[in-house]
Amino acid sequence: MARSDEQNRLARERARETMLQAAIEIFSERGVSGASIAEITQRAGVAQGLVNYHFGGKDQLIVAVIDRWFETLFGIAQAKGSADERLAGVIDGALRATAHALPVQRAVFSLQQQPTTHRLFAESEQRHAENVTASEDAVRRMFRERGAADPALEEIMLRSALEGLFMKYAVYGDSFPLEDARRWMHRLYGLPEPTEPLRPDIAPRDDDLRLRASRAVRDGRR
Numbered sequence: 225m226a227r228s229d230e231q232n233r234l235a236r237e238r239a240r241e242t243m244l245q246a247a248i249e250i251f252s253e254r255g256v257s258g259a260s261i262a263e264i265t266q267r268a269g270v271a272q273g274l275v276n277y278h279f280g281g282k283d284q285l286i287v288a289v290i291d292r293w294f295e296t297l298f299g300i301a302q303a304k305g306s307a308d309e310r311l312a313g314v315i316d317g318a319l320r321a322t323a324h325a326l327p328v329q330r331a332v333f334s335l336q337q338q339p340t341t342h343r344l345f346a347e348s349e350q351r352h353a354e355n356v357t358a359s360e361d362a363v364r365r366m367f368r369e370r371g372a373a374d375p376a377l378e379e380i381m382l383r384s385a386l387e388g389l390f391m392k393y394a395v396y397g398d399s400f401p402l403e404d405a406r407r408w409m410h411r412l413y414g415l416p417e418p419t420e421p422l423r424p425d426i427a428p429r430d431d432d433l434r435l436r437a438s439r440a441v442r443d444g445r446r
Contacts, residue, residue: 240278242268244292247285251331256286256341286341290348293332296325298355302362307369308415311382314363315409318386319402320422322393330394385409395437401429 246268250259261282265272279285300321303313322329335341349356360379367375367382389409393400406422 236278239268239270239274243270243275243278243285244288248289248292248328248331251286251289251334252327255334256331256338261285283344286335286344287348289328289331290335290345291352293325293328294348294352294355296321296328298352298359307366308413310366311370311413312410312415312418314366314382315386315406315413315415316418316422319389319406319409322390322402326390326394329390333391333394392435396435398426399430400435401433402426404429 243264246264247259250264250267254263261275262272264285265275275281275285279288300317303310303317305313332345335345363379363382364375367378372378389402389405392405393402403422403426407418410416410418
């Protein structure tokens with residue numbers, strides 16, 4: 225029996241999403257230059273020509289990965305309440321997303337740094353400019369309510385600190401003390417000590433706390 229138009233649409237969406245996830249995984253593992261369309265489609269289990277059909281080529285697939293990263297950022301739930309409660313929500317929401325957002329975050333870090341793909345990142349950022357600006361302004365209002373002398377700088381430094389934690393977690397995996405880093409951030413901003421752990425699946429802190437990439441590789445945490 226022939227499939228309905230709705231079934232065909234859902235099948236196309238599933239194929240597109242499967243290829244996008246495969247691209248995110250391979251870009252995060254091998255970098256963009258080391259990834260081929262053939263490898264991506266092989267992992268996705270689809271015909272190679274479907275990349276051109278759904279995306280138009282490798283550059284457009286890269287852009288789709290960057291767009292997914294922006295969508296992930298904007299999808300982090302915003303906390304309600306006082307400025308302190310909202311700030312705690314920003315910190316906890318971002319760090320709670322590290323587990324599921326790690327592959328796309330690792331891929332985008334690479335894209336941001338490479339001259340050949342930085343242009344694509346900048347173009348995607350421009351397409352999302354309205355949401356980016358709204359998100360920045362919301363955090364700046366929060367710092368203004370907290371009495372910050374320079375809310376714009378505070379917003380930039382908070383984002384830089386959180387991105388730094390993402391980067392460290394991308395390198396060191398579960399051996400990075402994410403829960404301790406979260407509590408350190410709370411203390412840095414004079415926020416109440418969290419009463420519940422960030423995630424129940426976070427590995428316990430090593431007794432000898434030293435950042436070593438070899439631990440992540442040895443324990444299969446990458």
